[in-house]
Amino acid sequence: MSPTTVVTGLGVTAPNGLGTEDFWKATLAGESGLARVTRFDPEQYPSTVAGEVPGYTAEDHIPSRLMPQTDHMTRLALTAADWAIKDAGVEPGQLPEYGMGVVTSASGGAVEFGQHELQNLWSKGKEYVSAYQSFAWFYAVNTGQISIRHKMRGPSGVLLTEQAGGIDAVGHARRHIRKGVPLVVSGGVDAALCPWGWVPQIASGLMSTESDPDRAFLPFGTGASGYVPGEGGAILVVEDADSARQRGATQIYGEVAGYAATLDPPPRLVAGPPAAGSGPPDRLGRAAENAIADAGLTPADIDVVFADASGVPELDRAEARVLADLFGPHGVPVTAPKTMTGRLLAGGAALDVATALLSLRDGVIPPTVNVPEAAPEYRIDLVTGAPREAALRTALVLARGHGGFNAALVLRRAA
CATH class of the missing domain: 3.40.47.10 (Thiolase/Chalcone synthase)
Structure with missing residues (x-):
């Protein structure tokens, strides 16, 4: 009989709430995080509405040594992972390093970091390109940074299936649990609200060009005209149910059935x-x-x-x-x-x-x-x-x- 896979911790960074309970309260209240883009000037583009994570100050959550080598996307992911691990009551230092894995989802990687470094290259020269560009943009960077930060050296990976990736990551986490890994940090966080991430989405022809945030994204509605992109996501702590009980887990959100x-x-x-x-x-x-x-x-x-x-x-x-x-x-x-x-x-x-x-x-x-x-x-x-x-x-x-x-x-x- 396969081990039962359960979720014991959640960490959320979303356009309508920073932190799981703030997000959940806003969601039940019907509070939208969609508005005109502020992370860059969208005036020259046909699409101008997005969901931006509010009130996030990276320095309040990320060690100073990591700031130069991380993109906004990875900072949000690290923050969500910290919250999920704390929510689960996990003390990584008290668990076997090779008994904890990390599997996350990705789309195009840390495009804002990459855009900034390419701008430096074109406008200033190669001497002004950060050495961290060699990995900070990489689509697997969230998995890597979470793994390094919490010394989780077990089976890890990254799924590149765009919007489907968050489910695929949790599905692969369950595979690892069934193979005997006690704990996997999983889920996905993304952020591509910069021109380099914006233009390819416009080119798909699927983005809404409606400028009113209340009319821009209407799935299943009669006025639907495309999607609105956003940033953020969720990180989950996925565990073998027996292992979770043995370590004294105090909550289980549900089973990945x-x-x-x-x-x-x-x-x-x-x-x-x-x-x-x-x-x-x-x-x-x-x-x-x-x-x-x-x-x-x-x-x-x-x-x-x-x-x-x-x-x-x-x-x-x-x-x-x-x-x-x-x-x-x-x-x-x-x-x-x-x-x-x-x-x-x-x-x-x-x-x-x-x-x-x-x-x-x-x-x-x-x-x-x-x-x-x-x-x-x-x-x-x-x-x-x-x-x-x-x-x-x-x-x-x-x-x-x-x-x-x-x-x-x-x-x-x-x-």
Whole structure:
């Protein structure tokens, strides 16, 4: 019998809250962190709205020796990891170094750090490029810095599946737990709110160009016109349940009960209308079905779905069709609290996982803000307006990453 994988600690840095409980309070209150970009001047770009982490002063959280060698993204990740480890009551120095691993998600790495150093190179010369550029930009830097800071030398890695990465990271953490590693720090934090990170997203054609923050990101709504990016995410402490009890863990947020991932085929390989099982809706649906089966459950056992909710009408339509086919029309409550944060690239799904665990803990489903109701064609029970109290035992978290990545995670409430 495989070990039971549980989450014992959460650390959140999000556009609508710094710290887990501040984030959760704001989320239940429907407080959005979306606003006009301030980290750079967006005037020359068609998209101007983002979710920025508020009130974060890196010097209050990061040792001075790390400041020159870290990007804003990595500082947020280190802070979230510190909070998650503390929340779990873990003292890394009292545990075997090779019994603790780190698996996080990433998208393009620390692009703001890289942009700054390239600007120095072009405008001043190579002598002004930091030696830390050799690794500070690297997509695996969050995993590396967390591992070094807490002397976690066990199996580690990084997943590059964009928005799906946070779920994939937790799924891989569970694999390590099942192979005998007692503890893995997992999740994802991202930050690409700089021109170098902004332009590639605009080029995708999927970003919203609406300048009103309350109208810019409306997944499943009739006025949906694309997504809004954000920064931040969540870091989780994932443990073997028996090991957690043996070390004296005082809380368990929930169990990682099921996980699955699929990959959509490249569009050029699909000729004509997608056949059953070959198009993006079916591959996302297959991930959901497989994750539910992996948990030993049926769709009827799922109490709430945290949707990927892209805000792109074509993709929303595909996801809504998956949900209606899997659970029946309006068959399960669906929510997208990311309307308050934006899509956080590699940090987005990890934050959804943390939010789902808090929902299971407190028996309440957070709302999808700014969307009065789902468009009738979608046939889903979208939670809007205010939180909905419910007897929650299980949650399904869905995520899709640019490039065809699909991931699904089933969480079970702690006994």
